[in-house]
Amino acid sequence: MSRFPDYFNIWHKTGVYALRLSAGSVLFFLMLPILVIIPLSFNSQPYFTFTEGMLSFDASAYSLRWYNAILENPNWILAIRNSFIIGFFATIVATTLGTVAAVGLASPDMPFKRVITALLLSPMIVPLIIIAAGMFFFYTRFNLVGTFPGLIIAHAALGVPFVIVTVTATLSGFDRSLYNAGLSLGANPLRVFKDVVLPLIRPGVISGGLFAFVTSFDEVVLVLFLAGPDQRTIPRQMFSGLREQINPTILAVATLLVFVSICLLVSLELLRRRSERLRGV
Amino acid sequence: MDVSPTQFLRFVDVKKSYDQKELVVKGFSLDVAKGEFITLLGPSGSGKTTILMLLAGFESVTGGDIQIDGIPVTRTAPYKRNIGMVFQNYALFPHMTVAENLAYPLKVRNMARSEIVQRVDEYLGLVELEGYGKRHPGQLSGGQRQRVALARALIFEPSLVLMDEPLGALDKKLREQMQLEITRLHRRLAFTVIYVTHDQTEALTMSDRVAVFNDGVVQQCASPDELYERPSNAFVADFIGENNLIPGEISAVAGEEVRVAVAGGQEVVAQAADIREVGGGCIVSVRPEKMFIKPSDHAYDNEITAKFIVRHYVGDFIRYYFELSDGSEITIKVLNDLAAPKFDEGQHAKLIWQAGDCFAFRTM
Numbered sequence: 001m002s003r004f005p006d007y008f009n010i011w012h013k014t015g016v017y018a019l020r021l022s023a024g025s026v027l028f029f030l031m032l033p034i035l036v037i038i039p040l041s042f043n044s045q046p047y048f049t050f051t052e053g054m055l056s057f058d059a060s061a062y063s064l065r066w067y068n069a070i071l072e073n074p075n076w077i078l079a080i081r082n083s084f085i086i087g088f089f090a091t092i093v094a095t096t097l098g099t100v101a102a103v104g105l106a107s108p109d110m111p112f113k114r115v116i117t118a119l120l121l122s123p124m125i126v127p128l129i130i131i132a133a134g135m136f137f138f139y140t141r142f143n144l145v146g147t148f149p150g151l152i153i154a155h156a157a158l159g160v161p162f163v164i165v166t167v168t169a170t171l172s173g174f175d176r177s178l179y180n181a182g183l184s185l186g187a188n189p190l191r192v193f194k195d196v197v198l199p200l201i202r203p204g205v206i207s208g209g210l211f212a213f214v215t216s217f218d219e220v221v222l223v224l225f226l227a228g229p230d231q232r233t234i235p236r237q238m239f240s241g242l243r244e245q246i247n248p249t250i251l252a253v254a255t256l257l258v259f260v261s262i263c264l265l266v267s268l269e270l271l272r273r274r275s276e277r278l279r280g281v
Numbered sequence: 282m283d284v285s286p287t288q289f290l291r292f293v294d295v296k297k298s299y300d301q302k303e304l305v306v307k308g309f310s311l312d313v314a315k316g317e318f319i320t321l322l323g324p325s326g327s328g329k330t331t332i333l334m335l336l337a338g339f340e341s342v343t344g345g346d347i348q349i350d351g352i353p354v355t356r357t358a359p360y361k362r363n364i365g366m367v368f369q370n371y372a373l374f375p376h377m378t379v380a381e382n383l384a385y386p387l388k389v390r391n392m393a394r395s396e397i398v399q400r401v402d403e404y405l406g407l408v409e410l411e412g413y414g415k416r417h418p419g420q421l422s423g424g425q426r427q428r429v430a431l432a433r434a435l436i437f438e439p440s441l442v443l444m445d446e447p448l449g450a451l452d453k454k455l456r457e458q459m460q461l462e463i464t465r466l467h468r469r470l471a472f473t474v475i476y477v478t479h480d481q482t483e484a485l486t487m488s489d490r491v492a493v494f495n496d497g498v499v500q501q502c503a504s505p506d507e508l509y510e511r512p513s514n515a516f517v518a519d520f521i522g523e524n525n526l527i528p529g530e531i532s533a534v535a536g537e538e539v540r541v542a543v544a545g546g547q548e549v550v551a552q553a554a555d556i557r558e559v560g561g562g563c564i565v566s567v568r569p570e571k572m573f574i575k576p577s578d579h580a581y582d583n584e585i586t587a588k589f590i591v592r593h594y595v596g597d598f599i600r601y602y603f604e605l606s607d608g609s610e611i612t613i614k615v616l617n618d619l620a621a622p623k624f625d626e627g628q629h630a631k632l633i634w635q636a637g638d639c640f641a642f643r644t645m
Binding site: 175177178180181182183184185186187188189191192195196199200 | 337338339358359360361362363364365366368369370372373374375376385386389390433434437
């Protein structure tokens with residue numbers, strides 16, 4: 001805690017304490033629901049509340065019971081597998097298309113830049129339920145409803161805007177004379193892209209990809225509309241789990257998802273530092 | 282086709298417009314000899330960098346032709362032109378080491394690995410950066426980065442090297458050092474250089490010829506001494522070095538000499554630069570170091586009276602400011618010795634100079 005400047009009177013100090021209190025409570029209420037599920041997922045009883053044993057730190061009140069339950073339930077295994085398959089392919093498609101789009105939009109002689117950007121970013125703004133309904137009717141014609149390709153394409157469309165935003169951000173720091181330098185040294189445009197542009201915007205591409213993956217991973221509205229029983233994903237399974245079988249398995253899955261998210265966030269942060277180091281020229 | 286050695290690089294009436302309305306470069310023509318060091322000098326926005334972009338192929342010409350060794354290159358892709366380029370901000374690839382940066386142009390030309398290593402070492406030595414190969418550009422000083430950029434533009438042995446204000450980001454001392462370095466490499470490797478700068482000292486010290494640019498047109502293209510001693514129009518006289526520009530009226534023309542009436546009807550004799558007939562306004566230019574204050578033992582053809590304003594002590598010389606009766610200012614540089622005169626403010630003095638040291642130009 002820093003000492004207050006000498007000119008502070010009682011009102012200044014009250015103001016500072018009030019600010020700290022409100023900022024602290026915002027953080028507390030943001031984090032609490034997430035933190036609370038972690039100990040609860042180790043509950044040995046099928047309850048969503050802290051038992052007396054848990055509160056007195058009795059070892060027998062904790063168990064890995066609900067984590068076992070995930071492994072024993074074929075529905076959960078299928079959901080986890082589907083989530084990763086759909087997430088993986090949607091990420092690949094979204095990252096490729098998004099990066100190419102961002103590079104194209106960054107070119108100074110791209111016509112209709114604003115209109116195209118707005119169109120490509122629209123999945124971020126248009127309410128999901130509208131996209132889902134539209135896709136449902138559209139995909140029916142192509143027999144894509146209830147198939148993996150259908151879901152992958154749908155999730156890729158949701159992920160593309162994130163990739164465009166992050167790659168555009170890294171490209172804004174990209175010095176165009178590097179591209180010209182590559183050409184003047186005798187490399188053709190594709191080669192310059194591969195050897196010079198891509199390595200320098202890689203942090204943006206990867207973080208965009210991670211965002212796309214997370215988007216696909218926790219998306220439930222499109223899945224409700226487009227997925228058949230074979231394409232159930234983790235969020236879809238949690239959704240039905242909440243309604244059909246009330247037990248802490250959901251909490252165990254949620255805890256696992258929290259850890260996946262933490263891993264992704266940490267890798268994002270490491271990437272950000274790496275790109276800063278590269279740019280610190 | 283047989284190509285004259287003085288026409289290694291040719292610009293033939295090159296025009297460039299970015300918006301299809303206004304021309305940034307208005308009919309640029311220039312022949313460059315093999316091995317020549319040509320500088321394009323001009324204020325910012327004069328179109329000199331655009332010329333470089335057209336030559337490198339990053340921009341396409343609106344009209345006219347550019348030929349290298351007799352072959353038109355305006356339809357050749359930039360990566361096939363084989364022209365080395367040094368960029369203003371170095372443009373080194375930050376994710377590659379110095380050695381990888383130098384190796385890049387050789388790698389894309391599919392040179393053998395062992396040969397690449399050897400060539401990279403040779404060029405690191407050439408720019409005196411032995412042992413720096415494993416560093417990243419971010420770990421080098423400005424001067425060192427500029428050397429790497431230079432080596433990278435030369436390593437694939439292009440016959441033509443373009444430099445776009447390469448020393449603009451360096452401080453004065455480093456800049457002078459790098460000027461020497463570039464001149465040394467140019468003498469040794471005998472490549473042709475097109476150099477762009479807005480720094481006239483740089484242009485005058487390094488180049489074989491300087492093309493002075495303004496408003497998309499070449500005002501004069503000549504050797505540094507001719508540019509300084511015999512400017513061909515008022516813009517060049519004003520832009521290159523320091524000059525006193527005195528407005529006047531032409532009263533007589535006799536061959537290469539003209540008589541001009543300046544401030545209050547005093548007549549002076551000047552060389553006709555671009556003036557052919559009597560009448561109309563003109564500008565008489567005299568360099569501050571070619572003017573003297575009477576009494577002086579220098580010979581003279583012209584003498585005018587002016588009012589003393591102030592003198593500034595610079596060190597090795599003293600700068601005097603005078604004013605003519607029409608308000609135009611005159612600066613004189615006098616060597617700092619015992620003979621340097623002293624005046625009171627408002628005192629009148631006689632200023633003298635030779636007709637051969639002054640030129641009359643049409644008013645811009």
